[in-house]
Amino acid sequence: MTSSLLHPGIILILFGLFIPLIKNRLIVLLFPIASFIILFSLDNGTVIKLDYGNYELILLSIDKLSRLFSYIFLLILFATAIFSINQDSKSEISSAFVYVGSSISVVLSGDLITLFIFWEIMAITSTIVIWSGSKQSYYPGIRYLAVHLLGGSILLIGIIGYVNTTGTLAFGLMSPDNIFSYFVLAGFLINAGAPPFSSWIPDAYPSASWSGTVFLSAFTTKTAVYVLIVGYAGYQFLIYVGIFMIFYGIIFAILENDMRRILSYSIVNQVGFMIVAVGIGTEIAINGASSHAFTHIIYKALLLMSAGSVFYITGRTKCTDLGGLYKTMPLTMICGIIGALSISAFPLTSGFISKSLTVQATVYEELKILWLLLTMASAGVFLHAGIKFPWFVFFQKDAKIKAEDPPKNMRLAMILLSALCILIGVFPGALYSILPYDVKYLPYTLDHVSSQLQLLMFSGLAFFILLKYLKRTLTITLDFDWFWRKFGVLVVNLFDTYLLKKIQTLIQSIDNLGTQTIRSLHKHSGPSGMLGRSWSTGNMALWTAILLGLFLLFYLFA
Amino acid sequence: MLNSTIKKLWISFLFILAILFFSDLVIHRHDYFGVDGFFAFPSIYGFLSCIFLVFVSKAIGIFLKRPEDYYDE
Numbered sequence: 001m002t003s004s005l006l007h008p009g010i011i012l013i014l015f016g017l018f019i020p021l022i023k024n025r026l027i028v029l030l031f032p033i034a035s036f037i038i039l040f041s042l043d044n045g046t047v048i049k050l051d052y053g054n055y056e057l058i059l060l061s062i063d064k065l066s067r068l069f070s071y072i073f074l075l076i077l078f079a080t081a082i083f084s085i086n087q088d089s090k091s092e093i094s095s096a097f098v099y100v101g102s103s104i105s106v107v108l109s110g111d112l113i114t115l116f117i118f119w120e121i122m123a124i125t126s127t128i129v130i131w132s133g134s135k136q137s138y139y140p141g142i143r144y145l146a147v148h149l150l151g152g153s154i155l156l157i158g159i160i161g162y163v164n165t166t167g168t169l170a171f172g173l174m175s176p177d178n179i180f181s182y183f184v185l186a187g188f189l190i191n192a193g194a195p196p197f198s199s200w201i202p203d204a205y206p207s208a209s210w211s212g213t214v215f216l217s218a219f220t221t222k223t224a225v226y227v228l229i230v231g232y233a234g235y236q237f238l239i240y241v242g243i244f245m246i247f248y249g250i251i252f253a254i255l256e257n258d259m260r261r262i263l264s265y266s267i268v269n270q271v272g273f274m275i276v277a278v279g280i281g282t283e284i285a286i287n288g289a290s291s292h293a294f295t296h297i298i299y300k301a302l303l304l305m306s307a308g309s310v311f312y313i314t315g316r317t318k319c320t321d322l323g324g325l326y327k328t329m330p331l332t333m334i335c336g337i338i339g340a341l342s343i344s345a346f347p348l349t350s351g352f353i354s355k356s357l358t359v360q361a362t363v364y365e366e367l368k369i370l371w372l373l374l375t376m377a378s379a380g381v382f383l384h385a386g387i388k389f390p391w392f393v394f395f396q397k398d399a400k401i402k403a404e405d406p407p408k409n410m411r412l413a414m415i416l417l418s419a420l421c422i423l424i425g426v427f428p429g430a431l432y433s434i435l436p437y438d439v440k441y442l443p444y445t446l447d448h449v450s451s452q453l454q455l456l457m458f459s460g461l462a463f464f465i466l467l468k469y470l471k472r473t474l475t476i477t478l479d480f481d482w483f484w485r486k487f488g489v490l491v492v493n494l495f496d497t498y499l500l501k502k503i504q505t506l507i508q509s510i511d512n513l514g515t516q517t518i519r520s521l522h523k524h525s526g527p528s529g530m531l532g533r534s535w536s537t538g539n540m541a542l543w544t545a546i547l548l549g550l551f552l553l554f555y556l557f558a
Numbered sequence: 559m560l561n562s563t564i565k566k567l568w569i570s571f572l573f574i575l576a577i578l579f580f581s582d583l584v585i586h587r588h589d590y591f592g593v594d595g596f597f598a599f600p601s602i603y604g605f606l607s608c609i610f611l612v613f614v615s616k617a618i619g620i621f622l623k624r625p626e627d628y629y630d631e
Contacts (some may be wrong), residue, residue: 069630250615251615254615255619325573368591371591372603378608379608379611380611447585450581450600454581454598455603457578457604458578458602459605459608461571462612469613469616470612475624476624477618477623478623
């Protein structure tokens with residue numbers, strides 16, 4: 001076990017705080033590189049410890065899994081930093097760096113207290129990223145923060161209880177017999193976008209700026225996937241949570257009109273796949289969850305960059321207002337399609353070699369129903385993200401929008417990520433070699449490729465046959481957040497106008513009763529009352545003497 | 559896009575679909591659960607899954623869809 005003085009996450013946080021002072025935005029690109037060099041130089045097993053009172057905090061503890069997640073976080077930070085060079089909002093870039101630095105610190109943390117501290121910094125800084133978007137970001141940001149502070153409180157209850165009952169601070173596989181494990185689990189799941197709180201993703205992310213959404217897409221949910229892998233691998237309950245998220249994401253994305261909201265629902269869907277894999281919990285499933293997180297971060301950022309470019313150039317985000325951009329934004333279209341093919345797991349893209357591991361895990365465990373559900377969902381992913389996004393934005397009708405491809409830095413970031421999607425898909429060995437367990441699985445068999453192509457192409461056929469049923473409308477879809485956005489408001493209003501008055505009269509009558517009681521007490525026991533007034537010392541002495549005399553007589557004759 | 563281009567795209571798309579559908583005659587697909595050994599199973603299952611998912615979302619949409627300004631702040 002070696003020790004280190006430099007922490008890749010905390011350094012990034014410090015860098016992030018200095019960003020508002022930096023004039024040349026190219027310098028910002030050096031920060032993720034610096035953090036990468038530090039991380040790269042540290043061997044697995046390196047730790048940084050800190051004595052805090054009676055506790056020994058483990059600020060950093062590197063293994064294969066935490067290294068994998070830190071690498072992908074840094075990679076996507078670097079790409080998004082290029083993409084956002086022309087983003088004028090310094091608060092967004094600065095808070096995004098602190099946000100990513102704390103995500104990496106969560107992933108590298110070795111104990112529950114360190115984890116919690118950085119978990120909360122993530123919640124606050126990501127809210128600032130959302131608020132940096134526009135005036136309309138204010139309320140979604142408040143709702144986002146409320147959900148995450150609730151999640152954080154539940155997590156804190158869990159951690160305090162867990163540490164007190166087990167006496168251990170270390171973060172590893174959580175004991176299923178300890179009730180507080182489930183509080184911690186609930187806290188983690190809220191950040192993963194699990195029901196009933198999934199709506200914070202499509203509510204908050206699309207209200208950030210064109211670059212802010214890209215920053216947000218990668219870290220909170222994937223940090224949650226990481227902590228679930230470490231703490232809850234093999235918890236079968238997670239399979240059901242994941243399946244719910246998968247189909248929720250597909251169905252709500254089909255009904256959605258805003259392209260960035262479509263892609264946000266699709267995050268819930270993809271994280272659902274990872275959570276199913278965590279629930280299965282075998283070595284190949286954990287490899288599936290972690291490689292899927294890795295590739296998903298890349299292609300989802302790419303898709304959101306493509307959508308972000310369209311938003312940046314045209315100022316529009318609704319499918320009903322878009323269409324026909326293939327002529328004016330060809331590069332954005334091609335990069336968007338590469339992202340769309342990757343998320344759909346087309347052969348030769350990164351999605352194919354990562355999601356297959358999870359599907360294969362169900363085969364090894366002989367989980368037939370789960371396999372059928374995941375295969376259906378794979379078809380559904382192509383339907384809701386793979387074709388729907390490019391079709392409605394770049395083809396469909398000609399919306400006659402004046403447009404052009406975005407500035408050079410944005411194009412460069414998209415090309416970089418597109419290249420990665422294909423390279424990882426063509427050469428899976430590189431990614432497989434950094435997964436937590438050895439991979440003995442070959443994705444490219446004739447059998448597997450032909451099955452996947454059949455599945456996807458016939459899903460495509462279904463899309464075009466059903467096109468008239470998929471036509472977008474100017475609507476939103478209600479979610480669980482209705483309970484606090486509408487029902488909660490109704491309850492408060494009802495309380496305000498009706499109940500409050502009732503309660504006021506009730507309080508008034510209690511008040512009156514109280515006043516009367518006190519008045520009568522005052523009359524009898526007050527300074528001049530019969531029972532309360534003070535007596536002179538002589539009287540007191542006399543009465544005491546009489547009482548003692550009576551007592552003496554009583555004692556003598558009894 | 560020109561109608562003739564669209565027509566050509568459709569023809570090539572259908573051609574690819576046909577090749578994939580009948581590829582099961584040549585490629586031996588490994589079946590794990592029995593049902594997936596059925597001829598052209600991925601084609602049929604993928605197609606039906608999508609139809610199913612679209613109609614389920616349509617049905618859910620009837621109850622949950624609202625105008626955009628529903629939550630106006």
